[in-house]
Amino acid sequence: MAYFPIFTQIDGKRCLIAGGGKVAARKVYTLLQYGADVVVMAEKVCGEIKEVLPEENVFEGVFKYIHKNRCNKNEWDIDENKYDTGGNISNTELENTLDKRYSSNSNLKNISYDLEISENLLESLSADLSEDLLKIRKNTFLEKEIGKAFLVVAATSNRKENHHIAEICHAYNVLVNVADSEEESSFIFPSVVRKGDISIGINSGTGSPTVSKHIRKQIEKAVPDYYADIAVFMGKLREYVKANFKEESQRRYILKTAAAEAFAEERVLTQKEIEEIIRQGQK
Ligand SMILES: C[C@@]1(CC(=O)O)c2cc3[nH]c(cc4nc(cc5[nH]c(cc(n2)[C@H]1CCC(=O)O)[C@@](C)(CC(=O)O)[C@@H]5CCC(=O)O)C(CC(=O)O)=C4CCC(=O)O)c(CCC(=O)O)c3CC(=O)O
Numbered sequence: 001m002a003y004f005p006i007f008t009q010i011d012g013k014r015c016l017i018a019g020g021g022k023v024a025a026r027k028v029y030t031l032l033q034y035g036a037d038v039v040v041m042a043e044k045v046c047g048e049i050k051e052v053l054p055e056e057n058v059f060e061g062v063f064k065y066i067h068k069n070r071c072n073k074n075e076w077d078i079d080e081n082k083y084d085t086g087g088n089i090s091n092t093e094l095e096n097t098l099d100k101r102y103s104s105n106s107n108l109k110n111i112s113y114d115l116e117i118s119e120n121l122l123e124s125l126s127a128d129l130s131e132d133l134l135k136i137r138k139n140t141f142l143e144k145e146i147g148k149a150f151l152v153v154a155a156t157s158n159r160k161e162n163h164h165i166a167e168i169c170h171a172y173n174v175l176v177n178v179a180d181s182e183e184e185s186s187f188i189f190p191s192v193v194r195k196g197d198i199s200i201g202i203n204s205g206t207g208s209p210t211v212s213k214h215i216r217k218q219i220e221k222a223v224p225d226y227y228a229d230i231a232v233f234m235g236k237l238r239e240y241v242k243a244n245f246k247e248e249s250q251r252r253y254i255l256k257t258a259a260a261e262a263f264a265e266e267r268v269l270t271q272k273e274i275e276e277i278i279r280q281g282q283k
Pocket residue numbers: 022023026027030177178179180181182187188189190191192202203204205206207208209210212213216
């Protein structure tokens with residue numbers, strides 16, 4: 001099936017990668033090339049990832065979840081298998097405590113999973129329970145991180161885990177790429193040719209990365225590096241022309257002529273050459 005390509009701005013945006021192996025590392029590198037704020041969570045995170053990310057963006061440990069029961073919005077559904085509470089705290093106690101904080105909010109998207117627990121609340125609890133909650137606060141909740149993310153990549157080697165992450169992302173309407181399931185993905189990583197700020201994304205439409213890679217290599221050879229300079233030059237010229245010429249036909253003439261000359265000369269134009277084109281455009 002053919003995918004529609006969309007170009008999106010991810011500079012400074014939180015991109016969460018669940019899984020820290022070879023595939024996760026490839027996705028991390030790609031996202032970093034575009035200035036994303038990449039966070040990786042996995043049982044074990046490989047050295048290649050640790051090398052390129054700040055320490056505070058790497059969370060190593062088993063995933064923990066707290067999610068609202070999607071059938072009954074007033075109940076907390078805490079997965080006992082996933083939820084390591086240290087054994088001292090019952091689900092009911094935890095539910096009651098969390099409900100005090102979140103009960104009024106039934107909209108999944110607006111729930112804050114910030115587990116900062118107020119001092120007042122802690123004081124009102126038994127000593128055992130407050131100690132446990134403090135312990136929990138230090139744990140890493142995958143769902144809380146998903147809620148903060150612009151996009152998520154599920155790249156663990158565990159099918160069930162990837163599936164679960166995809167489900168949460170779909171519930172939150174967060175974009176998700178699932179490394180082992182194209183069907184569960186809401187976006188697919190392209191093969192990318194990058195020349196400065198020019199990006200060319202390739203997708204095979206058949207889940208065949210080898211095909212995309214082959215096409216990428218051909219395009220890499222076909223598109224010269226100086227195209228990036230021409231793109232910057234044309235961007236600036238366009239700003240200037242937009243601000244100074246009201247007539248659309250004039251703007252079009254200047255931009256079309258300048259681009260044609262730059263590509264023919266295989267370089268950006270000089271100030272003199274641009275001035276001449278602008279003069280022609282004003283006639
Ligand atoms: C569906 C998709 C989902 C997605 O990832 O978004 C997907 C899925 C899978 N890929 C697998 C294997 C490999 N993928 C690569 C590399 C790339 N894979 C990429 C995209 C996509 N891969 C999406 C389809 C894209 C399309 O259709 O165009 C690229 C373009 C982008 C990127 O990953 O950043 C990047 C090339 C970048 C470049 O060089 O240009 C390599 C390495 C290599 O070939 O060098 C290997 C083998 C070695 C290894 O294991 O790493 C397997 C396991 C198959 C198996 O078990 O045999 C699955 C899962 C499955 O098929 O179910």
